[in-house]
Structure formats: C-alpha cells, structure tokens
Amino acid sequence: MNLQKKIESLPPIPMEHYQESFVSNNRDDRMQVQYFFDKENRHFYAEVGFAGLAQGPPGHVHGGAVAAVLDEVMGGTAWLNDIPVMTAQLNVSFLAPLKLDKTVFADSWLEGKDGKKVFIKSKLIGPKGRIYAIAEGIFVQLSKDKLELIGDLPDGLFKAE
Numbered sequence: 001m002n003l004q005k006k007i008e009s010l011p012p013i014p015m016e017h018y019q020e021s022f023v024s025n026n027r028d029d030r031m032q033v034q035y036f037f038d039k040e041n042r043h044f045y046a047e048v049g050f051a052g053l054a055q056g057p058p059g060h061v062h063g064g065a066v067a068a069v070l071d072e073v074m075g076g077t078a079w080l081n082d083i084p085v086m087t088a089q090l091n092v093s094f095l096a097p098l099k100l101d102k103t104v105f106a107d108s109w110l111e112g113k114d115g116k117k118v119f120i121k122s123k124l125i126g127p128k129g130r131i132y133a134i135a136e137g138i139f140v141q142l143s144k145d146k147l148e149l150i151g152d153l154p155d156g157l158f159k160a161e
Contacts, residue, residue, distance in 0.1 A: 003105045004127050007045045010036040023072040029053045031065065035073075037080045044077035046106040048124070054100065061098040066124060069106060070135040074120040077108040078139055084147060085118050085139035092135045098124075104132060116141045 013035040015024065024033040030053040036045040048069055056062030071090050078085040098104065108122035118139040124132045 002127075002129060003045070003107055003125050006038070007036050007047055007105055010038055010045065012036055021072070023068050031069070033069070033072075035076060037076075042077075042081050042110060044073055044080055044108045046073050046076075047103060048106060049103050050098070050100055052100065057097065059100055061100060063092070063094055066094065066098065066133050067092045067135070070108075070122045070124060070133060071137065073106045073108040074122050074135065074137045075139065077110060077120050077122070078118050078141075081110055083110075083113070083118055083139075084142050084144070086142055087137055088117075088140045089138040090135065091137065092133055094133050096130060096132050098126075098132045103127065111136070113141075 015034065023031060024035070029051050031051065032049040034047045036047070037043075038045070046069065050061040050065060054061050054065040056065070067090065070092060071087055074090075075085060075087060105125050105127070106122055107125065108120060111119040111121050113119065118141055119136070120139060121134070121136045123134045126132060
C-alpha cells in the first residue's frame with residue numbers, strides 16, 4: 001500500500017491542540033498539516049501542503065520549512081508512543097527540490113531507545129513515491145517535572161503515573 005492510501009485509511013488526529021504550533025497551525029499562507037497515527041505499526045504520519053510563506057528558492061519550499069515539519073512529526077512519533085521528548089539533534093538530507101502548493105506526506109517511526117535518548121527517522125514523500133527529504137533525530141526523553149518547568153501542559157498529556 002502506498003503512503004497516501006495508508007494515510008487515507010487512518011482517522012485524522014483532531015488538530016485543536018496544535019493551533020499555536022509554528023508548523024501545524026494551518027495558516028493557509030504558510031503550511032497546512034493534518035496528522036495521523038497508526039496504532040498497529042506505531043508510525044506517525046502527516047499530510048502537508050506548503051504555501052507562499054514557506055518559499056525558499058522561487059516557487060519552491062524552503063529547506064527550513066521541510067526540516068520543521070520533519071522535526072515535528074518525529075517528535076509527535078515519540079509523544080504518541082508515550083515517550084515525551086524534545087529534540088536534541090536533527091539531521092535532514094534534502095534529496096529533491098519541492099515545489100510550493102504540492103501535497104506531500106511524512107512518515108515517521110521509532111528506531112530505538114538508549115536510556116533517555118530516543119532515535120527516530122522520517123521521510124517526506126510525494127504522492128507518486130518520490131522522496132524529497134529524509135531525516136533522523138536524537139530526542140531526549142523528559143520527565144513530567146522537567147516539562148512542567150517549560151510551561152503549561154494540556155490536561156491528560158501523561159498517563160497516570
């Protein structure tokens with residue numbers, strides 16, 4: 001099954017908690033994002049459209065916008081697998097230029113864990129299977145106490161401890 005069909009088979013994640021996010025606040029002039037999570041394979045997915053304010057080279061998406069989306073889906077992968085994290089290291093390889101106003105799909109999955117280090121990979125893929133970027137990151141698992149020092153957390157963010 002191709003990635004687009006896989007995503008279409010999943011229920012969308014309600015986006016009301018993401019309204020203040022740089023990536024997923026769905027500004028029609030920058031980025032439109034919808035998230036999906038597959039409980040069976042534990043992958044986190046996104047359907048993404050980049051608009052004019054995401055421009056880098058004329059008519060194409062800025063690499064920073066691509067990196068931001070891949071960072072957010074990798075972090076979301078950990079969180080939806082009950083591992084609260086923050087990014088420690090992000091490595092993005094850009095494989096092809098991506099035109100604005102094109103819908104693409106992100107796929108992200110856990111690669112492993114070593115103590116508080118969480119290793120995650122992702123890729124940004126077009127509807128015909130073209131890979132535009134791949135990323136890998138090292139994320140640091142944070143305790144509820146550490147996250148509360150950062151700021152307000154939504155109710156029910158953590159399982160009962």
